[in-house]
Amino acid sequence: MAHAFVLIMAVMVFVNVLVYVCMHPILWFLRVPQEVMEGMRQYLVIIYAGLLASSLYNFFACLLRALGNSTVPLVFLAVSSVLNIGLDLLFVVGFHWGIRGAAAATVVSQYIAGIGILLYVVVSQSGRAAGATMKPQKSQQKGMLREGFDPVIMKEIITLSSLTCLQQSVMNFGILMVQGLVNSFGATTMAAFAAAVKIDTFAYLPVQDFGNAYSTFVAQNYGVKDYGRIQKGTKEAFAISIVFSIIISILVCTFAASLMEIFVKAQETAVIACGVQYLRIEGSFYCGIGCLFLLYGYYRAINKAQMSVVLTVISLGLRVVLAYILSVPLKAPGIWVAIVNHKNLKEI
Known part of the structure; x- marks a missing residue:
């Protein structure tokens, strides 16, 4: 679990940096019409910030499903979806933020789901015996820091x-x-x-x-x-x-x-x-x-x-x-x- 988490986060950081650096080539590749180019750029600048949240949610959702718990990931996904709709109405209709508001609503709802499911896993696994928890023990964490990856x-x-x-x-x-x-x-x-x-x-x-x-x-x-x-x-x-x-x-x-x-x-x-x-x-x-x-x-x-x-x-x-x-x-x-x-x- 620890190895997979570190690997996924490292890949996420690399991809996140890459998409920001390659913003203009991406827009060119997509052949975005000139009249919507600026709106597309504004949307992508904000939506890319949600990659970390998506990575967190997908990692812990897959972990829980592998353990036979498909209910909790669905609950967090449902909450995120409903929240996204509510924030869309607030940011776009209420605050008149337009395209940036739609992107911000998506990113905020993604972080609610990602951080929420992370906290659920940490709390639900805390206090369990070493042989019954998926959470890496302190000795294992120190071993990884000291010896590196297996x-x-x-x-x-x-x-x-x-x-x-x-x-x-x-x-x-x-x-x-x-x-x-x-x-x-x-x-x-x-x-x-x-x-x-x-x-x-x-x-x-x-x-x-x-x-x-x-x-x-x-x-x-x-x-x-x-x-x-x-x-x-x-x-x-x-x-x-x-x-x-x-x-x-x-x-x-x-x-x-x-x-x-x-x-x-x-x-x-x-x-x-x-x-x-x-x-x-x-x-x-x-x-x-x-x-x-x-x-x-x-x-x-x-x-x-x-x-x-x-x-x-x-x-x-x-x-x-x-x-x-x-x-x-x-x-x-x-x-x-x-x-x-x-x-x-x-x-x-």
């Missing part, structure tokens, strides 16, 4: 995490390339995509968490070689994910316009129409996305993360190529179709 432990952590890190990095790099293409179609398409992606991400977040829970379930049973329980759990996980995805698809496709109006003023009809188009194309295929997250979770659980990396690299390459090809005759809708095709090809 290469065996560090190698194991890096081996387990490197492929997943590579997968996520490749995935998000592909997303950024598509984002740059979207931005090239102007501020209207960019605004529609930004709002629609928020709705899209929120819609399939539960099935993504199904995948995380399923991964933990498989890993625990794989460790004790209870393969029968894995088979039974797999059938139930896929059934739950598919049924839930169908329901969400129906809701998103039916109420796409109303959902867009949560983020966009009703008078901005062009933005809403573009966002509705995205949601109805993308929202029709949540079943595939749900199954995909379960497959990722399965390969991680049985220590074959390289399969997920291979699938991600191939599928994202197809996604970017298709997006650039289809956007020529179809314009923005071609990008939405490419996103759907990439997800279904990856699942196949």
Whole structure:
């Protein structure tokens, strides 16, 4: 636990410094329209400050889930989400801070979740016997300071995490390339995509968490070689994910316009129409996305993360190529179709 925490914090500091230093190249890579360039820069300057909070939350949330406690991370995430909405209204509507207010609301809510879950773990583990606590003992802390990292432990952590890190990095790099293409179609398409992606991400977040829970379930049973329980759990996980995805698809496709109006003023009809188009194309295929997250979770659980990396690299390459090809005759809708095709090809 101590080795992983120090490693994650070190990587976080490096990335945090890197994104601030590379602010202008990032904006150039994203092909941000000139009319929204300054607003984008203001948002990123503030939102990057939340990387530490996100790292804290994700580390301790994963730790608690590994111990079988998925309730507490969900509670802190729910509190953070509700607080984010409240602070958005306060900072943007009340204080008129605009873009900076939206970014500040996100960062503050992230720190509430990150610090809150950190304190929960520290308090809940304090007072336990040395053999029953996850908290590093003083002798262990002094040993690390005196002797440095244990290469065996560090190698194991890096081996387990490197492929997943590579997968996520490749995935998000592909997303950024598509984002740059979207931005090239102007501020209207960019605004529609930004709002629609928020709705899209929120819609399939539960099935993504199904995948995380399923991964933990498989890993625990794989460790004790209870393969029968894995088979039974797999059938139930896929059934739950598919049924839930169908329901969400129906809701998103039916109420796409109303959902867009949560983020966009009703008078901005062009933005809403573009966002509705995205949601109805993308929202029709949540079943595939749900199954995909379960497959990722399965390969991680049985220590074959390289399969997920291979699938991600191939599928994202197809996604970017298709997006650039289809956007020529179809314009923005071609990008939405490419996103759907990439997800279904990856699942196949």
